[in-house]
Amino acid sequence: SYDLTQSPSVSVPPGQTATITCSGDKLGDRYASWYQQKPGQSPLLVIYQDDKRPSGIPERFSGSNSGNTATLTISGTQTMDEADYYCQAWDGSIGVFGGGTKLTVL
Amino acid sequence: QVQLVESGGGVVQPEKSLKLSCAASGFTFSKYAMHWVRQAPGKGLEWVAVISHDGSTEYYTGSVKGRFTISRDNSKNMLYLQMDSLRPEDTAVYFCATQNQASFDNWGQGTLLTVSS
Numbered sequence: 001s002y003d004l005t006q007s008p009s010v011s012v013p014p015g016q017t018a019t020i021t022c023s024g025d026k027l028g029d030r031y032a033s034w035y036q037q038k039p040g041q042s043p044l045l046v047i048y049q050d051d052k053r054p055s056g057i058p059e060r061f062s063g064s065n066s067g068n069t070a071t072l073t074i075s076g077t078q079t080m081d082e083a084d085y086y087c088q089a090w091d092g093s094i095g096v097f098g099g100g101t102k103l104t105v106l
Numbered sequence: 107q108v109q110l111v112e113s114g115g116g117v118v119q120p121e122k123s124l125k126l127s128c129a130a131s132g133f134t135f136s137k138y139a140m141h142w143v144r145q146a147p148g149k150g151l152e153w154v155a156v157i158s159h160d161g162s163t164e165y166y167t168g169s170v171k172g173r174f175t176i177s178r179d180n181s182k183n184m185l186y187l188q189m190d191s192l193r194p195e196d197t198a199v200y201f202c203a204t205q206n207q208a209s210f211d212n213w214g215q216g217t218l219l220t221v222s223s
Binding site: 001031033035037042043044045048049052054084086088090092093094095096097098099100 | 141143150151152153156163165167168201207208209210211213214215216
């Protein structure tokens with residue numbers, strides 16, 4: 001089976017850049033997506049196909065994917081960005097999620 | 107706009123069965139593969155199952171293979187998850203989600219399943 005690994009938590013002061021990483025074997029050869037989930041809410045797609053933003057997602061969210069690591073970058077982090085973030089890729093037709101990273105903005 | 111509404115969750119005893127439903131609207135349901143994703147209390151997301159747009163192909167995560175069955179009725183814009191031989195570790199919020207451009211672009215609000223005696 002294919003595994004994705006994320007750091008459990010990341011902290012960043014408001015206005016600074018948050019970097020959340022996701023590692024997996026040759027992850028750069030697969031498309032990576034990122035989801036934001038706030039308490040009590042459903043996940044929200046924030047990055048798809050490595051670096052594309054869905055309509056309505058602020059420009060401060062960006063993504064990259066190369067080698068064994070996909071990265072979600074939030075520039076000028078706002079308090080509203082505090083949430084859990086999950087990376088996701090595919091193992092054939094099987095979906096795989098990382099364990100999630102809790103982003104704290106303080 | 108796209109709307110996915112799950113239903114059918116509840117409290118069920120171990121080894122019993124339950125069927126979840128997901129009502130889809132706002133898009134051409136028959137054109138998209140559909141997934142179930144679950145989240146145990148306080149835990150991360152876990153992919154459960156996928157069904158192709160026409161219902162011809164299904165895949166499951168290993169822990170539910172042989173116990174869960176995903177199905178769809180394109181005439182009714184409905185997605186289902188039949189869950190048999192339920193275990194306490196199946197306790198979770200179950201989300202249905204659409205697949206588009208290699209991602210899950212729309213999610214329902216989820217329905218909670220609790221497996222407990």
